[in-house]
Amino acid sequence: MIVKRIFxxxxxxxxxxxxxxxxxxAMAWSGCASYxxxxxxxxxxxxxxxxxxxxxxxxxxxxxxxxxxxxxQVLYIPTxxxxxxxxxxxxxGTYVVQRGDTLGKIAARQxxxxxxxxxxxxxIWNASLIYAGxxxxxPTASPVYYTVQRGDTLRVIASNYGTTVYxxxxxxxxxxxxxxxxxxxxxxxx
Numbered sequence: 697m698i699v700k701r702i703f704x705x706x707x708x709x710x711x712x713x714x715x716x717x718x719x720x721x722a723m724a725w726s727g728c729a730s731y732x733x734x735x736x737x738x739x740x741x742x743x744x745x746x747x748x749x750x751x752x753x754x755x756x757x758x759x760x761x762x763x764x765x766x767x768x769q770v771l772y773i774p775t776x777x778x779x780x781x782x783x784x785x786x787x788x789g790t791y792v793v794q795r796g797d798t799l800g801k802i803a804a805r806q807x808x809x810x811x812x813x814x815x816x817x818x819x820i821w822n823a824s825l826i827y828a829g830x831x832x833x834x835p836t837a838s839p840v841y842y843t844v845q846r847g848d849t850l851r852v853i854a855s856n857y858g859t860t861v862y863x864x865x866x867x868x869x870x871x872x873x874x875x876x877x878x879x880x881x882x883x884x885x886x
Contacts, residue, residue, distance in 0.1 A: 731772055
């Protein structure tokens with residue numbers, strides 16, 4: 697009888713440990729896609745909490761974004777899951793550190809040195825201590841241009857380059873209507 701009770705106790709403890717372990721894993725996953733469309737009633741702080749990121753990270757990932765969001769606006773969420781390969785912009789501006797990033801990896805993708813990144817970020821005291829969601833400054837570089845192909849839309853181009861339609865419109869003030877681009881047109885994407 698005592699053996700049976702001990703076995704039951706061990707089983708209950710094992711089930712409790714397993715349930716706590718699986719809950720921790722579920723909390724780490726972000727249920728937000730890389731791009732989301734703002735719905736009526738959404739707030740920047742609410743979206744940040746829902747997607748497991750910060751308001752500052754969302755604002756840094758969406759150049760030109762103020763403190764307010766409006767229904768229909770498309771936002772890039774830096775911790776969202778990727779539906780397509782990520783394009784890393786050339787050096788210059790800011791970058792939101794992703795899980796698994798190191799300064800060496802970021803520098804290699806940007807075509808700059810770790811020393812250059814450290815020089816642009818005096819707040820980083822130890823090059824080995826960066827964290828996901830941290831916004832870092834990148835050394836400046838030349839802009840990147842894209843020639844519009846048949847079937848392209850600003851949304852497709854923005855998605856391919858990891859930016860937003862709004863950011864493309866800011867970089868290309870000659871575009872008066874976001875739905876009117878044509879093949880052969882040269883757009884600045886970064």
